[in-house]
Amino acid sequence: MRKLFIAGNWKMNLLRSSSQALLAQLRSSLSDVANVDIAVCPPAVYLRDAAEALTGSNIGLGAQNVFSQAEGAYTGEISCGMLLDVGCRYVILGHSERRAIFGESDAMVNEKLHATLRSGLTPIVCIGETLEERESNRTLEVVSSQIRGSLAGLSNEQMEKTVLAYEPVWAIGTGKTATPGQAEEVHASIRSLLATMFSDAVSQKVIIQYGGSVKPDAVADLLMQPNIDGGLVGGASLKADLFSTIVQLASKIHK
Numbered sequence: 001m002r003k004l005f006i007a008g009n010w011k012m013n014l015l016r017s018s019s020q021a022l023l024a025q026l027r028s029s030l031s032d033v034a035n036v037d038i039a040v041c042p043p044a045v046y047l048r049d050a051a052e053a054l055t056g057s058n059i060g061l062g063a064q065n066v067f068s069q070a071e072g073a074y075t076g077e078i079s080c081g082m083l084l085d086v087g088c089r090y091v092i093l094g095h096s097e098r099r100a101i102f103g104e105s106d107a108m109v110n111e112k113l114h115a116t117l118r119s120g121l122t123p124i125v126c127i128g129e130t131l132e133e134r135e136s137n138r139t140l141e142v143v144s145s146q147i148r149g150s151l152a153g154l155s156n157e158q159m160e161k162t163v164l165a166y167e168p169v170w171a172i173g174t175g176k177t178a179t180p181g182q183a184e185e186v187h188a189s190i191r192s193l194l195a196t197m198f199s200d201a202v203s204q205k206v207i208i209q210y211g212g213s214v215k216p217d218a219v220a221d222l223l224m225q226p227n228i229d230g231g232l233v234g235g236a237s238l239k240a241d242l243f244s245t246i247v248q249l250a251s252k253i254h255k
Ligand code: PGA
Pocket: 009, 167, 171, 172, 173, 174, 175, 211, 212, 213, 214, 232, 233, 234, 235, 236
């Protein structure tokens, strides 16, 4: 049985006071949830404050990006060691916004992934097709190629520790959630691909989140699908009531 995992990706939103208020609300509204893994990923400058606000809670802390090198002349970048040092446990890698706006390739994501796993942080690796790719029936081809490139060179043990997030680009921030059927089709094919790249047993252990306009009204039907193991939530993770409701709904799913 895979434990459902809901993570909030705050992106470049909120300021110090609003992020502290959100964390305080989440901390109290989610304190009873034990059967779902929960994480929030605030902007890097607020990670240290967030770690303090979440100390002793059931909400893990993640970053939205990291650089592959341990230290050195890399102006503006942050290392895995620094993220661990301020209390992070997770890091999102290869989000479609980083791929599209900041030019991250599968090869760059792969370097970051190896550095992340070496450090002991848990990576959340994002993949997903654009609308144009879906409309030209290339979804599975694009997602497979991103998986092969981003996950190259991982051992079975490393793969088991890696979380994947299938995020169709056309669903991110658009209010257009993939239907449970559309998402499950891709999740199932990702799991079969992992079985051929690693092993069946490994593929059964990997957490594959869905992301793209996850909201309370759609989340239960998505999470009921056999191969959808959680959500990476953007917009709705900025509102305490929406994010709490999503986690509470997840905690009621038995499959
Ligand atoms: P969204 O973002 O929930 O606002 O669509 C999801 C994501 O980009 O991770």
